[in-house]
Amino acid sequence: MHSWQSTDPVRLKEIAAGIRKSVVVMLAGAGSGHLGGSLGLADIFTTLYFSVLNHDPVQPSWSGRDRVVLSIGHVAPVLYATLAHAGYFPLNELKTLRKLGSRLQGHPGRDHGLPGIELSAGSLGQGLSVAVGMAIAAKMDRKNHSIYSIHGDVELQEGSVREAALSASHYKLDNLVAIVDRNGLQIDGKTEDVMKLEPLAEKWRSFGWQVLNCDGNDIDQLLDVFAKAQISQNAPSVIIAKTLMGKGIRSIEGDYHWHGKVPTTEQALEFLEQLR
Amino acid sequence: MNPYKNRGDKPTKTGFAEGLLEAGLRNPQVVCLGADITTSVGCNLFAETLPHRFISLGIAEQNCVGVAAGLALEGKTPVFSTYGVFAALRTTDQIRISVCYNNLHVVIGGAHAGVSVGPDGATHQALEDIAVMRVLPGMTVLSPCDAMQTRVATLAAIEQCNGPVYIRFGREAMPDFTSDIMDFTIGKSQILRAGNDLTIIATGHMVWEALQAAEILETSGIGARVINMHTIKPIDRDAIILAAGETGAIVTAEEHQIIGGLGSAVAEVVVQHHPVPMAFAGMQDHFGESGEPRQLMEKYGMTARAIVEAGLTVIKFKMQIAKCN
Numbered sequence: 056m057h058s059w060q061s062t063d064p065v066r067l068k069e070i071a072a073g074i075r076k077s078v079v080v081m082l083a084g085a086g087s088g089h090l091g092g093s094l095g096l097a098d099i100f101t102t103l104y105f106s107v108l109n110h111d112p113v114q115p116s117w118s119g120r121d122r123v124v125l126s127i128g129h130v131a132p133v134l135y136a137t138l139a140h141a142g143y144f145p146l147n148e149l150k151t152l153r154k155l156g157s158r159l160q161g162h163p164g165r166d167h168g169l170p171g172i173e174l175s176a177g178s179l180g181q182g183l184s185v186a187v188g189m190a191i192a193a194k195m196d197r198k199n200h201s202i203y204s205i206h207g208d209v210e211l212q213e214g215s216v217r218e219a220a221l222s223a224s225h226y227k228l229d230n231l232v233a234i235v236d237r238n239g240l241q242i243d244g245k246t247e248d249v250m251k252l253e254p255l256a257e258k259w260r261s262f263g264w265q266v267l268n269c270d271g272n273d274i275d276q277l278l279d280v281f282a283k284a285q286i287s288q289n290a291p292s293v294i295i296a297k298t299l300m301g302k303g304i305r306s307i308e309g310d311y312h313w314h315g316k317v318p319t320t321e322q323a324l325e326f327l328e329q330l331r
Numbered sequence: 332m333n334p335y336k337n338r339g340d341k342p343t344k345t346g347f348a349e350g351l352l353e354a355g356l357r358n359p360q361v362v363c364l365g366a367d368i369t370t371s372v373g374c375n376l377f378a379e380t381l382p383h384r385f386i387s388l389g390i391a392e393q394n395c396v397g398v399a400a401g402l403a404l405e406g407k408t409p410v411f412s413t414y415g416v417f418a419a420l421r422t423t424d425q426i427r428i429s430v431c432y433n434n435l436h437v438v439i440g441g442a443h444a445g446v447s448v449g450p451d452g453a454t455h456q457a458l459e460d461i462a463v464m465r466v467l468p469g470m471t472v473l474s475p476c477d478a479m480q481t482r483v484a485t486l487a488a489i490e491q492c493n494g495p496v497y498i499r500f501g502r503e504a505m506p507d508f509t510s511d512i513m514d515f516t517i518g519k520s521q522i523l524r525a526g527n528d529l530t531i532i533a534t535g536h537m538v539w540e541a542l543q544a545a546e547i548l549e550t551s552g553i554g555a556r557v558i559n560m561h562t563i564k565p566i567d568r569d570a571i572i573l574a575a576g577e578t579g580a581i582v583t584a585e586e587h588q589i590i591g592g593l594g595s596a597v598a599e600v601v602v603q604h605h606p607v608p609m610a611f612a613g614m615q616d617h618f619g620e621s622g623e624p625r626q627l628m629e630k631y632g633m634t635a636r637a638i639v640e641a642g643l644t645v646i647k648f649k650m651q652i653a654k655c656n
């Protein structure tokens with residue numbers, strides 16, 4: 056663990072608040088993007104990068120690092136903000152989000168040169184397969200690092216995710232931890248109205264995964280489930296993390312309209328007040 | 332006179348199987364992904380010899396492509412093969428984003444190319460794979476003409492390329508006639524026969540048919556140049572432009588739809604650089620059906636005879652144009 060990483064939930068909450076502020080400012084500046092999901096995931100990203108992950112911002116390609124595959128590319132803002140706060144690149148580069156020539160593409164693009172991006176992604180349903188491939192490679196080479204993949208609950212509607220889930224337990228990939236951002240919302244409304252996912256935990260269990268449920272906006276609970284996931288034997292783990300879309304800004308929490316919306320400058324200033 | 336001797340019919344997929352194994356023996360990072368039809372698509376030699384590097388993933392092609400991408404990101408050289416209809420079409424989104432947009436060295440073998448697949452019928456005859464694969468940025472598309480060349484092309488795809496590669500090959504035993512002393516360079520076509528009245532640019536199984544067609548045309552006093560376009564992308568623009576300039580008429584021949592495949596790829600070059608009359612021999616925007624390979628090739632216009640007819644058509648055009656000028 057680096058000195059700047061921590062197991063103290065109070066410290067981690069502070070960092071998460073800082074990441075949320077960066078996300079709001081970034082998206083207001085970009086003029087387009089996805090605010091709701093990015094805010095909802097801030098606690099998960101904070102816990103990962105500032106506590107759980109074995110990684111080195113100064114050596115982003117260090118071969119022993121834990122890998123993070125962001126399958127839901129649209130929440131790139133929270134990934135970028137977290138990477139910047141962790142020291143992968145300067146904080147002031149965050150304002151270039153989505154601008155022509157920026158390393159911060161709307162959905163993460165590896166070939167634009169931003170350190171810390173494991174996969175160029177944006178089409179839902181592909182990341183778990185890639186994570187499986189990485190996990191298989193690690194087993195073949197007898198490496199000890201872990202692979203974390205981050206998914207939306209909505210993304211699980213894509214069939215290709217289930218192909219990957221089958222293969223992960225077939226190959227006993229206990230070095231693989233999938234995180235599902237269970238915010239229950241999608242563009243057309245609630246997941247359970249559009250295309251119901253429940254019983255979700257049972258589905259994963261039936262595919263041979265260890266299932267860990269938690270409140271994805273509670274850092275104590277996150278620390279607990281990540282620790283449990285790390286000691287899994289012979290089976291991959293999935294953390295079904297209940298989050299609130301827009302978490303941290305009370306006026307928009309739980310509002311699915313903020314999935315693909317960004318604040319105006321005025322709204323951003325108001326949101327930053329709420330984040331204090 | 333056709334100087335090429337058929338050593339004996341052999342399926343091009345055996346070339347893929349041999350090339351894949353050879354590459355695997357030479358490089359411990361080569362891994363092979365199976366989607367349940369290992370022997371049918373030429374992965375059997377590898378699976379038997381290097382079982383610890385053969386990853387069986389079942390009938391889940393989209394996952395196969397994603398897993399290949401993950402393996403490639405970790406420094407492995409993954410080769411994935413299934414029937415071309417599934418390898419290229421079911422998986423297009425995954426190939427587009429996880430492989431091509433990430434510019435990963437993944438080799439995808441599309442088996443059962445063309446109508447010569449035979450009795451399985453339309454669902455299993457890959458006739459659209461070249462069109463879909465070649466439109467993806469960064470993709471290399473290979474279509475070797477016989478088993479010998481498929482072995483060489485497979486090795487080149489695995490050992491020389493840095494990005495995504497799609498290589499298509501067939502099921503049926505077909506003439507095996509190229510020599511491994513012939514230079515094989517990705518992106519550089521081979522002139523198999525000299526001629527100055529028209530050029531037949533062919534790929535895959537149609538190359539042998541093109542050589543037969545050239546002999547028939549010879550008896551009518553027409554000298555046909557025959558070019559083996561084994562690399563559809565990047566296509567050999569120089570050879571096409573030279574052929575257009577020196578022979579003034581081009582026929583393309585492929586076991587593929589005439590929309591979007593080799594014919595279109597050649598036409599893109601011809602129209603922009605040296606417009607000449609062209610005709611396309613291939614599947615005329617139709618699905619295949621069950622039948623014996625030879626019957627299907629006859630019925631759907633993928634034989635020497637069809638190429639000859641196309642050749643006579645473009646010669647006529649060429650003469651009409653000459654008259655106008």
